[in-house]
Amino acid sequence: MIIIPFHCKNEQETRKVQVLKQAYFFKQGFLIIFITLILSFSTQALTIQKKSEWPSLNNDTTTIDNNEGIIFTGLGTRIHVFDKNTLLQKTQFDINSKDSILGVIADKKNKILYTAAGKSGIYIIDYSSSENLKIISEISNVAEEPGFLQGEKRSYINPYALTLKDNFLYVADNSYGLRIFDVTEPSKPEYKSGYRNDGKSEKLTTGGFFDLALFSSGSKNYLCILDLFYGLKIFDVTNPEKKPEPVAGKDLRGAFFNNITLVQDIKVKEINNRWYIFVTDKSQSKEQAVIAKLKFINEENTDPGKKFLLKTPQNTGRCDELKKGYAIALYNDYAYVADGKYGIKKIDIINKTGVTDSGVEIYASKSYDNVYSKSYAITLNDATIYSSDLSRGLVSINPDIFSENNSTGELINFKSIDKNEGVICSASESEFSKGFYFFNIENSTEPKILKKLPSSKKAIFVKNFLTGFTGASEEKIYVFKKNSGWETIAEFNLKSEKPGAFEAFENYIIFSADNVLKILKYKEKNIEKIKTVNSASKIFSIYYDPYTQNLYTGNETGIIIYNFKNPEEPSIKDTINTNSKISNIFVSNEYIYSASGNFIYIYDKSMSEINVIDAETEVSSISVDEDFLFAGTSSGIQIYENPYKNDYKLVTTHGTRNKVMQIKLEKSKIYSANSNGGISISEYDKNAGSTPEPFKPSYDKGSGCFIQSLF
Structure with missing residues (x-):
């Protein structure tokens, strides 16, 4: 008797194989079996790839002026101005850029709003009258320090995120690296210095910086920056007149797992006299994301009052229970993560719920999947969380009891x-x-x-x-x-x-x-x-x-x-x-x-x-x-x-x-x-893979498809 079973793990493989037993006969004790395997591709191959979306969404597009009681939110090419208490719109202002707004930061003292709009540059806006915004200057290029794309100069700037301290504007330029501008006179910004970030795989292509976080420790000012080459770089910007150079850094791929390599947002927090960086990160091939906790400023043993910078930040904890991990906000002992269509996740970043073999703490999350359905950005202000939600606009949330205070309604549809x-x-x-x-x-x-x-x-x-x-x-x-x-x-x-x-x-x-x-x-x-x-x-x-x-x-x-x-x-x-x-x-x-x-x-x-x-x-x-x-x-x-x-x-x-x-x-x-x-x-x-390699069944039962012959 001849038994020739085919075992396939999925329906597609089953469709691919047809076995025709054309002939068999016995002669002088020899068994000859002719088996013909015919490929039958009943499903035409098709690949699909998302090329672009408008508007571009980013996690740094909301900033708040508590003195004026207003919130600025950028979406597309428009800046929406809302009353902080009621979330009613006071006005909206179109910067008429060709690219979407990716970041905003308010100078509350001088009533100036700095807006990053990708390759359209930086728009500097006077909001001394919050209902009558006006552009007073723009930054579109830095000819003296260009970036490069495959060896060709790019003098235009491509800001993805920005922050402000003491009249200096720090810009994550995705086509160059870090740029610092003196904005003592906002109508006449002056370029001071920068750090060109050369790509690891292609030296003649620069940039990749797309998010940053500025903080102070003692008399020092530090800037933490994420780049698309999977890296974290830390700059000492205590003297912004001095050309910035990294003083610490880390390849973040080692902080995560399962080939998660797309870093997205960064925040910094002091916990028990130590400083930690929190980074959200996701997989590009499937719905899987993580928040990682890295210690980078520690106490010095000989002098508890003196702190020192760890040249290579240490992985200390993570939460693996995210799907998208677009953005993060820190409040008390918790991290609040905008997890896209899966809502907002609340993560305890202090109390460990488990420890890996390497000593890294594992944090659990509380899921609020059905509360905020399309959250892509999140920020904290005065004990209130503000979530940017595709379906419901800007939503204010009480983080302690996790209840909604108010929402603006959809901003685009x-x-x-x-x-x-x-x-x-x-x-x-x-x-x-x-x-x-x-x-x-x-x-x-x-x-x-x-x-x-x-x-x-x-x-x-x-x-x-x-x-x-x-x-x-x-x-x-x-x-x-x-x-x-x-x-x-x-x-x-x-x-x-x-x-x-x-x-x-x-x-x-x-x-x-x-x-x-x-x-x-x-x-x-x-x-x-x-x-x-x-x-x-x-x-x-x-x-x-x-x-x-x-x-x-x-x-x-x-x-x-x-x-x-x-x-x-x-x-x-x-x-x-x-x-x-x-x-x-x-x-x-x-x-x-x-x-x-x-x-x-x-x-x-x-x-x-x-x-x-x-x-x-x-x-x-x-x-x-x-x-x-x-x-x-x-x-x-x-x-x-x-x-x-x-x-x-x-x-x-x-x-x-x-x-x-x-x-x-x-x-x-x-x-x-x-x-x-x-x-x-x-x-x-629809022609991708239409002429695949010939199908070769395996004799290994652990493989996707195997053939077994018994006599």
Whole structure:
């Protein structure tokens, strides 16, 4: 008897192997078995990579002036000013930079706000009138001490974080290293000195500094800096006139575990007459993060009153129970960590709960996962924790009893997105940032904001239109065109007709208002209404297919298909009864894809239902190319192969900051508008790994797939 079992640890390996026993026979006591292994790759390979997001989020974008009772929070290119007690917005100020705000620090004495905006430089702002901020100077380059990128000079500065002491501004320049400016006269900042941080692997590339913490011990001032080369460097900046050099440091990879190598935030605290550095850090390949505690200033045995600096900080403790570890704030005996969608974690940093073999203390965390759902930054002021939350804006928290005091509400909320040539436009419906945003995406790794056109009411839709865009707010329809810059060239007042769905093609604009379809026509900078079509029920989605010239509307109980060859005289062509609300429609190759709740229903050209996909989460947007279906959901972008076949497969789920409201595909790019999370640009490659190495089964039972022969 011949037994040839195949054991595979996962479903994908099982699909790859088919065994054909072609022939076997016995001759003179010899057993000859012919076995042919055939690769059967039923799942097409696909890789997806996030290229960029806007706005950039950082952990140092909130600063507080207790004397004035105000809080400054930077998000995107805007500085929001809130009343400290009520969290009501007093004003907002747009610095009109091309890059997002990454750090802010307030000079409370002189009423000056210093703002780091990446490659756009540093903006110095007078807030002597907190409701009338004004830029008094900018720092964009330091020609005398440039950084380098692969040997080429970079005189521009690229500030990621900054801090202030005694009229000196310390800047973590990601393209150079450490820079120090004399800001005695804020309107005329003077560059004093710097430390160029040369990369370990490429000497002609500099920079990597992205976060810092300044503190004083006795008569000494120290600056702790994190860099992207996984290092911690400590500078003595007691004399800021002197060129800074590191006096201590450490490769932080040894402080963590499981290849966690992306350091994110740093804070310093004195505990029992010793100084400690606390660093948050995460894995780039999976959801795993840690907070590490390192001792770096100790008591000298011969003189307890005299302290000395440890040249190599010592690992003394850590907490391994984090997922994201974006930012950290220290209060009394606890660390509060912004852990992204997992909320805020409270960690006891004094009392050990266990000790590793190396003597490192292990700290436990208390989880508050469901309290603050999207926390990405956190700061402490006057015994109050302030958390920056994607869903709820700025939240004030009592750290002792961990109860919420107040919140501002969402600061940004993109609802819709579309692309025209090298520009994308997105509509934001947040009260704090409502309007239309235009981005240059010729370099998809760094989208640059070109223009913001505010709207008096929430902006909810945008579509590629002619040579520009058309958009809808709650009160108007707009047409935007690029002249000398992006501008509004036509408007149409809606009165009380709030759009529920939106579409545009050629020079026609279609929107729904409850159960009515309204058709507008644009001509010579004018928009006029030409037709009204009544529907049997409320309309939630609209899609125009240019190939069939049909218009599809998703209604309360199904889909209505209109003949739109003449948009000024449309007629009903067909209907599909779904008995469920259709929130989104996409048509490709005569297949109709529709979203309803957690389900995607697929119909062929005969209007017959051929498949149903359960996404197990709410689906808000659908797009399709020749091989894959992309579904924007409340938990990211789901990608399916063979969506119109019974053997459809979920290939992957691509995570985003928050709920995906709309996606746009173009070639290998995915553009998504994310609720409270801004916009995301990702790139996918469906040919990656399409010609893999031949499959070789193993005889080792511990391997992923093995073959065993018994006689």
